Amino acid sequence: MRLFSLAWRQLRRDLAAGDIRILVAALVLAVVAVSAVGFVTDRAERMLASEANRLLGGDAVVRGDAPIAGRIREAANLGGLKRTETVEMPTMVRVGAGEAARLKLGELRALGDGFPLRGGFRIRDARGERDVVGGPAAGTLWLSRAGADQLDAKPGDRIGIGEREFTLAAVVLQEPDGAIDYFNVAPKVFLPLSDLPSTGLIQPGSRAGYKLVIAGEPAAVESFVKTAKAAIGRGQRLETIADARPEIRSALDRASRFLGLAALVSVVLAAVAVAMAARRHSERHLSGAAVMRCLGASQRTLAAIHIGELLILGVLASGIGVAIAYALQWGIGLWLADLLKVSIPPASLAPALQGLGVGLVVLLSFGAPPVLALRRVPALRVLRRDLDVAEPSAWLVALAGFSGLGALLWWQAGSATLGAVMLLGIVATLAALASIAWALILVVRRARSRLRGSLRYGLANVSRRAGTSIAQVSALGLGLMALLLLTFVRTDLIDRWRLSLSDEAPNRFIVNVQPDQMTGVRDFLTEQGIAAPTLYPMIRGRLVEHNGKPVTGAQYAEDGERARRLAEREFNLSTAESLGDDNQVTAGKLWPAKRLAKPELSVEEEFAARLKWKIGDRVAFDIAGQRFEATITSFRKVEWESFKPNFFVVASPGALEGYSGSYITAVKVPPTRPRFTAQLVERYPNLTVIDVDAILTQVRSIGDQVARVVQVVFWFSLAAGVLVLLAAVSASQDERLREGGVMRALGGSRRQLRLAQASEFAAIGLLSGVVAAVAASVLAGVVATQVFDLPWEADWGMAATGAAIGIAAALVAGLFATRRVLDAPPSITLRELDA
Numbered sequence: 120m121r122l123f124s125l126a127w128r129q130l131r132r133d134l135a136a137g138d139i140r141i142l143v144a145a146l147v148l149a150v151v152a153v154s155a156v157g158f159v160t161d162r163a164e165r166m167l168a169s170e171a172n173r174l175l176g177g178d179a180v181v182r183g184d185a186p187i188a189g190r191i192r193e194a195a196n197l198g199g200l201k202r203t204e205t206v207e208m209p210t211m212v213r214v215g216a217g218e219a220a221r222l223k224l225g226e227l228r229a230l231g232d233g234f235p236l237r238g239g240f241r242i243r244d245a246r247g248e249r250d251v252v253g254g255p256a257a258g259t260l261w262l263s264r265a266g267a268d269q270l271d272a273k274p275g276d277r278i279g280i281g282e283r284e285f286t287l288a289a290v291v292l293q294e295p296d297g298a299i300d301y302f303n304v305a306p307k308v309f310l311p312l313s314d315l316p317s318t319g320l321i322q323p324g325s326r327a328g329y330k331l332v333i334a335g336e337p338a339a340v341e342s343f344v345k346t347a348k349a350a351i352g353r354g355q356r357l358e359t360i361a362d363a364r365p366e367i368r369s370a371l372d373r374a375s376r377f378l379g380l381a382a383l384v385s386v387v388l389a390a391v392a393v394a395m396a397a398r399r400h401s402e403r404h405l406s407g408a409a410v411m412r413c414l415g416a417s418q419r420t421l422a423a424i425h426i427g428e429l430l431i432l433g434v435l436a437s438g439i440g441v442a443i444a445y446a447l448q449w450g451i452g453l454w455l456a457d458l459l460k461v462s463i464p465p466a467s468l469a470p471a472l473q474g475l476g477v478g479l480v481v482l483l484s485f486g487a488p489p490v491l492a493l494r495r496v497p498a499l500r501v502l503r504r505d506l507d508v509a510e511p512s513a514w515l516v517a518l519a520g521f522s523g524l525g526a527l528l529w530w531q532a533g534s535a536t537l538g539a540v541m542l543l544g545i546v547a548t549l550a551a552l553a554s555i556a557w558a559l560i561l562v563v564r565r566a567r568s569r570l571r572g573s574l575r576y577g578l579a580n581v582s583r584r585a586g587t588s589i590a591q592v593s594a595l596g597l598g599l600m601a602l603l604l605l606t607f608v609r610t611d612l613i614d615r616w617r618l619s620l621s622d623e624a625p626n627r628f629i630v631n632v633q634p635d636q637m638t639g640v641r642d643f644l645t646e647q648g649i650a651a652p653t654l655y656p657m658i659r660g661r662l663v664e665h666n667g668k669p670v671t672g673a674q675y676a677e678d679g680e681r682a683r684r685l686a687e688r689e690f691n692l693s694t695a696e697s698l699g700d701d702n703q704v705t706a707g708k709l710w711p712a713k714r715l716a717k718p719e720l721s722v723e724e725e726f727a728a729r730l731k732w733k734i735g736d737r738v739a740f741d742i743a744g745q746r747f748e749a750t751i752t753s754f755r756k757v758e759w760e761s762f763k764p765n766f767f768v769v770a771s772p773g774a775l776e777g778y779s780g781s782y783i784t785a786v787k788v789p790p791t792r793p794r795f796t797a798q799l800v801e802r803y804p805n806l807t808v809i810d811v812d813a814i815l816t817q818v819r820s821i822g823d824q825v826a827r828v829v830q831v832v833f834w835f836s837l838a839a840g841v842l843v844l845l846a847a848v849s850a851s852q853d854e855r856l857r858e859g860g861v862m863r864a865l866g867g868s869r870r871q872l873r874l875a876q877a878s879e880f881a882a883i884g885l886l887s888g889v890v891a892a893v894a895a896s897v898l899a900g901v902v903a904t905q906v907f908d909l910p911w912e913a914d915w916g917m918a919a920t921g922a923a924i925g926i927a928a929a930l931v932a933g934l935f936a937t938r939r940v941l942d943a944p945p946s947i948t949l950r951e952l953d954a
Contacts, residue, residue, distance in 0.1 A: 122420065126427030133428070143436050145393050146482055150440025151447070154474030158448035158466045176235035176295040177203075177332035178340040181347055183355040187331040190350040195331055199339030204231040204312065208327040210320055212262075212308055213279035214270045220279075221270050225306035227280065229315040230254035235295040236334035244274050244289035257311050259288035265808065266306025268796040280308060281318030356684065384601040387545065393481050394594070429482055437478030441471045540905065544898040548600050549593055552890050556592040559886055588883065595929055596887035596894075603895035603924075607914065608902055625763060625785035627795070628809040630657075632782040636803055640784075643799060649786050655764045658692045658780030660740035660747060665730075667737070675730070682729045690740065692747075693766040694775050698755065701763055707734045707753030710771040718749035718774035723757050726767040742778045749774060876934060884929025892919070 134140065181187050187195075187204075195202045205228055212225040239252040242261060255261050260280070262272055267290045272278065276287045291309060315321060333343055347357050448466055632640050632654060641651045662670050675682040698709065698721075710719050722732060732738065732751055739748040749770060757765050764783050788795045796808045896914065 122423045123427055125424050126431060129424060130428045130431050142393070143432065146433065146436040146478055147440045147443070150437045150474045150478040151444045153477045154441050154444035154470055155447045155451075157470030157473050158444055159451055161470050162448065162452055162464055162466055177237050177334040178359070179333050179344050179347070180358040181331045181351075181355060182358065183329050183331075183352075184327075185354065186329050187355070189352075191331065191347050191355075194343045194346040194350075195333050197339065197343070200333050200335035200343060201233065201236050202331060202333045203233040203236060205229060205234055205330045205332065206312060206315060206321075206327055207330065208320060208325060210280055210308070210318075212266065212270060212306055214272045214276055216277075216279075221272075223266070223270055223306055225266055225308050227308050227310070227318075227320065229310055229312040231312040234332060236332055238295040240291055240295065241293035242289035242291055248292065254309055254311060255288055257314060258285060260285040260308055260310040261289045261291050262287055262309075263291050263294075263307035265796060266308065268794070269306055269800055269808075271797060278308070280310065281320040283314075283318050285310060285314070384605050387541075387597065387601045426487060429487065430479075433479045433482040434475075436482075437475045440478060441474045444474060445471065540898065540901050544600075544604075544894065544901070545597065548597055548890070548894040548898075551894065552593045552596040552887065553589055555886060555890055556589045559592075559882070560588060592883055592887050595883065596891045599887055599891035599924065599928065600895045600898070603891055604899050604902070607895060607899035610914075625787050627788045628764070628783065628785050629799070630781070630783050630807040630809060631805055632784070632803075633805065634782070636806075637782060640799075640803065640806075643802060644786060647788075647792055647795060649788065652784040652786050654782040654784045655695075655766075656693050656775065656780055657764075657766075657783045658742055658775050658778050660690050660692050660742040660778075661688075662686060662690060662738065663741045663746075664739035664748070665732070665736065685726065685729055690768055691766055692740065692742075692768050692770060692775060692780075693764075694770045694772055696772045698769075699763065701758040701765065703756045704753050705756050707751075709753050714773040715771050718747075719752040719771040720749045721753040721755050721769045722751055723765075723767045724754040727751070727754055742775075745778060747775065747778060873934070877930060880929040880934065881926050884926035887929065888924060888926055 134143070181191055207226060207228050210225060210227040212223050214221045234254060235252075239250050240254075240261075241248065241250050243249075243264075260278055262270070262278065267273065267287075272287055274287055274289060277284050278287050279285075291307070294307070294309075321327065333340065335343075344357065344359065351357055445466065452466070629640065637654055640654075644651060664670060670686055673683075675686045696713075698704070704721070705724055707721075709721060720738065727733075734751055734754070736751045737748060738751065739746060741747075755769075759765065764785050799808055800806060
């Protein structure tokens with residue numbers, strides 16, 4: 120308790136004297152940066168997950184070929200969950216009566232009370248286009264836009280379903296769960312579940328599908344999903360947002376990884392700032408420690424007092440930082456909720472604990488080594504200020520500090536690849552910065568005699584304080600590298616989303632084009648003012664063998680429900696001479712643009728990984744009773760966001776000749792062609808036209824929300840990072856203050872001092888900025904390609920901007936930190952520093 124009391128008294132004295140304020144500010148800012156990014160990231164991820172669940176109509180869905188019962192039903196009835204049901208089945212849809220009746224095979228969706236639990240419908244009725252929650256009223260039904268086009272139906276028409284007629288009340292422009300699988304081509308009819316019995320469609324042997332939809336608090340949903348996975352039976356499957364279309368999953372995954380990167384940058388900046396501030400703190404306590412040694416204090420006592428002071432400081436500063444971060448994220452949450460027009464979940468305690476942990480670990484890892492050196496200060500330093508302090512154990516603590524930083528980075532990354540890339544990037548950048556700074560110092564030492572005036576003095580300061588200069592260059596350069604990396608990746612990410620989700624994306628898929636209809640379809644599109652598209656062959660086949668062994672879904676049961684379904688489903692196979700710009704070969708080699716003696720396959724890489732396929736494997740398919748076998752020679756990365764026809768499995772040219780199939784294409788139909796679908800189907804009744812405008816709207820909505828969240832987190836991280844960086848840059852200015860005081864005492868003018876300081880900071884900033892810009896460019900390329908799956912090109916214009924930012928940051932921070940040299944009398948400055 121005595122040592123704790125001494126540590127507390129020293130902390131109060133340091134705070135009152137101002138000696139430790141920079142360290143407190145650096146630590147508070149570091150914790151604010153880490154905690155606030157953590158709070159915003161936590162809330163944003165849960166908000167995006169909740170918004171994405173609107174595409175399901177709930178948080179989880181269980182499908183089955185019979186009503187859902189047993190353990191799954193019991194789990195859905197537990198507290199904290201809301202549930203509803205739907206029934207889906209094929210049915211004939213009839214518009215009109217008698218010989219003039221228009222008939223079409225459609226899909227009936229009977230909606231239970233409360234559906235959807237997440238999201239809503241967008242409909243067009245007598246009141247115009249509007250968003251609604253809930254389904255149609257009793258005695259009425261809704262019809263999908265594609266169905267209304269195909270049947271030429273409009274609100275107010277009488278629609279026959281089974282044994283009953285309903286009034287068409289609205290046309291559905293967008294449904295909640297349409298983006299899970301938009302290749303459902305039949306006209307969709309929506310009616311209340313309570314009206315289903317009156318249609319007489321539910322009979323023994325009816326091909327009905329049943330869905331149980333649940334929503335609730337994350338913990339309750341997670342418990343339900345766990346129970347459902349264990350209790351899933353034959354003919355049933357569990358769906359979550361992970362089963363959405365690849366373009367939806369891609370946007371959410373990239374957003375999560377970017378938020379993790381922003382948190383990583385905050386940790387790096389925190390470490391830089393605290394390390395520099397702790398170094399100054401220990402240097403200012405050398406004289407006091409020497410006096411205590413003269414008065415008989417032991418090394419153990421000195422270490423306990425100073426480490427105790429750091430612990431108390433860490434708890435207090437971290438607590439203040441978490442409180443400020445909580446207030447900031449509260450304000451940001453309100454602003455985001457109003458901007459995006461969504462409900463954002465409240466913050467959890469995890470980011471607060473994370474911020475406290477990061478603050479203490481960073482402080483002890485980077486603050487303890489210089490403080491431990493205080494116990495080795497010789498008593499003679501009371502008389503001789505030039506004696507160096509050496510502490511061998513401090514190197515061990517420093518090593519532990521870097522290990523702690525590595526662990527923090529790995530923890531914050533949430534990705535082994537991202538964590539490893541950041542660690543290697545930091546080590547390489549520090550090594551490059553230190554080496555180039557040392558080379559600059561050697562050059563300046565040889566060249567400074569040829570310089571004149573303030574420039575000579577400023578550059579002399581760089582070479583005279585070699586250790587300080589190297590530390591400054593390394594700290595400033597590392598901080599700039601982290602901020603530039605975040606800028607580069609954020610720019611690429613936003614640009615990519617805007618490009619992939621542009622207004623020119625195809626909004627109609629035309630399916631089932633027969634070989635003899637290809638010319639006619641192209642001519643029709645030309646008549647409509649639509650550029651002639653590429654028609655892709657599409658042949659349905661079922662996987663039957665892998666490397667000579669029969670394939671069953673049970674083989675993949677341990678790999679998850681998605682892998683099992685992939686193995687059991689029918690594949691859409693296609694052929695191509697070359698790949699489009701939305702496909703990139705990542706392994707193996709694509710065939711030449713000619714026919715091969717033996718067929719080859721190119722497979723989408725994620726799909727291949729789920730089915731455990733490798734280059735060189737042979738797979739066989741059953742195509743309408745005919746066997747097709749080929750060797751896998753390459754893997755591809757597919758940009759699903761392009762909304763162009765893409766296939767998991769593509770065969771070499773000519774490999775699928777002789778097998779029955781059809782063709783598919785995608786086109787952009789302008790809004791000025793409202794009857795495009797009806798006219799095309801009238802001319803070619805066998806064609807199926809899939810309207811994905813509603814899906815594009817949903818994807819763009821998710822993409823826009825993700826982009827806005829990324830923007831907010833980026834600017835917040837940037838602002839917090841700049842503040843932390845300023846604290847780091849200004850943390851070692853005591854020597855400059857002392858030298859400035861001496862120059863003022865010897866008659867140096869304000870202009871000479873300012874020019875000398877400016878030349879020193881400009882040299883440090885230029886060196887830091889150039890190295891940071893190059894390092895950030897290279898690291899951004901690695902992160903973009905390996906972590907975010909984005910194409911990357913070096914932007915040297917932005918790198919040059921980074922160098923300019925380095926100069927500006929060093930000048931502004933350095934001149935601001937040393938402004939007292941010009942404003943205060945030299946006697947006061949020197950007395951304060953020597954006290």
